[in-house]
Amino acid sequence: MKVAVKVKLKPSILDPQGKAVHQALQQLGFDAINGVRIGKFIELEVADSADPAERERQIEEATRKLLSNPVMEVFEIEAGEGESS
Amino acid sequence: MKVAVKVKLKPSILDPQGKAVHQALQQLGFDAINGVRIGKFIELEVADSADPAERERQIEEATRKLLSNPVMEVFEIEAGEGESS
Numbered sequence: 001m002k003v004a005v006k007v008k009l010k011p012s013i014l015d016p017q018g019k020a021v022h023q024a025l026q027q028l029g030f031d032a033i034n035g036v037r038i039g040k041f042i043e044l045e046v047a048d049s050a051d052p053a054e055r056e057r058q059i060e061e062a063t064r065k066l067l068s069n070p071v072m073e074v075f076e077i078e079a080g081e082g083e084s085s
Numbered sequence: 086m087k088v089a090v091k092v093k094l095k096p097s098i099l100d101p102q103g104k105a106v107h108q109a110l111q112q113l114g115f116d117a118i119n120g121v122r123i124g125k126f127i128e129l130e131v132a133d134s135a136d137p138a139e140r141e142r143q144i145e146e147a148t149r150k151l152l153s154n155p156v157m158e159v160f161e162i163e164a165g166e167g168e169s170s
Contacts, residue, residue, distance in 0.1 A: 006126045018127075025147055032143045035130030041091045042103075045120030058117045062110055 001046045003059055004078040007068045008039040042067055086131045088144055089163040092153045093124040127152055 009015050015037045022036040044062075046055055059077060068075045094100050100122045107121040129147075131140055144162060153160045 008126065008128065021127075021151065024151060028147075028151070030143045030147050032132045032135035032140045033129050033147060034132055037128045037130075039126040039128070041093065041124040041126035042106075043093065043122045043124070044118050045122075047117050047119050050117035055117045058115045062113075062115050062118060066106065066109060066113070 001048050003044045003046050005042040005044065005059075005063050005067060006039060006076045006078070007042065007063075007073050008075070009037060010072060010074055013072050039073070040067070086133050088129045088131050090127040090129065090144075090148050090152055091124060091161045091163070092127065092148075092158050093160070094122060095157060095159055098157050124158070125152070 018036040018038045021038065022033065025033050025036065042063075044059060046059065050058075063075050063077060064070060103121040103123045106123065107118065110118050110121065127148075129144060131144065135143075148160050148162060149155060
């Protein structure tokens, strides 16, 4: 089962990488784009065999403790897309 | 209007960053997680005033030319979430 995790910077945190990309876009004439913020998109391959509650706990804990920085970032977990491998 | 762009590595491309995270998770006892792949999650703030067709063209072109590397990556554009600012 695949689980997608989106990690975004909190709105109050400056994003220099996004700013640099935005400036590059403006210089290239992409005038419809007014801002860029860059986060992470993490795909987890989760064992189908695991107990669903335990699976969910592990995904949530791993995201909170390792995949995101709770001081600067927020995350969203998107349930599995059903593509098992 | 906000537009979200997900950029993922193609399945055939090795992801050493994801592998390192996966190993760390395993060492910490997250045994339900069998694999990790790390991509980018980019939020674009797009001018509502722009012509929708032109807007879409710019988003698509910016993503293809600047935000992703077509040799190694694939992208998905998610239509605006309606949160204008």
